[in-house]
Amino acid sequence: MSLATCKPNFSPKCRVVPAFTIEVWQHNTIPIPAPCAGAFKARRPKPTTFRLYYERGDFPLILEPVVRGFKIIWKVPIEKLDLHHYLPLFFDGLCELTHPYDFLARQGVHDLLRRGKDKILPVVPQLIIPIKNALNTRAPSILCVTLQVLQHLALSADHVGEALVPYYRQILPILNLFVNKNVNQGDGIDYSQQKNTNLGDLIQETLEIFEKTGGEDAFINIKYMVPTYESCVLN
DSSP: OOGGGSOTTOOTTOEEEOTTSGGGGSTTEEEOOOOOOOTTOOOOOOOOHHHHHHHTTOSSEEEEEETTEEEEEESSOGGGSOHHHHHHHHHHGGGOOSTTHHHHHHHHHHHHHHHHGGGSGGGHHHHHHHHHHHHHTOOHHHHHHHHHHHHHHHHHSTTHHHHHGGGHHHHHHHHHHHTTOOOOOTTSOOHHHHTTOOHHHHHHHHHHHHHHHSOTTHHHHHHHHOTTOOOSSOO
């Protein structure tokens, strides 16, 4: 607030006082503007267990350079890995933003989900805390990656989508917060749509996959946490 908006009988010696206090009703005072809530502000990710395990050499994989970047070479067939041990660790690495940890965690998650099959469903409860931690960072790049992983998780095996329904209260609040975060370029080209990194679109796609794979109780639970969501199945 400026002097121009001070009370009619202000003087050049207006005092600055804390907002929401009795002092703001006194003559010749200017309240300090309240700070922003910061609901959309990105949080700094905490050090991950995934990085510790990789640096100790506990993962049966190596990072191999190729023409267009890198690829993961697994030393052990994924079908023989204990997903109860490895899958939560790779989900924990979704918070990583530093190479090579970010690439290893994200590519490793998709490899495990692609070939884990029936071993994935029993591990779902162990994945909720790493998923929640990744979403709570509110960092757009981490949110986009985590939403893509959630879509893959829900479609990875039978009944996994239904197993996620009881955990919507942990997963969906952040999605509800960012559900309207669409890029508006006007007449310009939004390249984020081609790269599948438009946050609002990713959230909509994720909710639709949750509804399609979550069974008969999915929609009412999604609607409770994301009131603006409209069914893609019932309509």
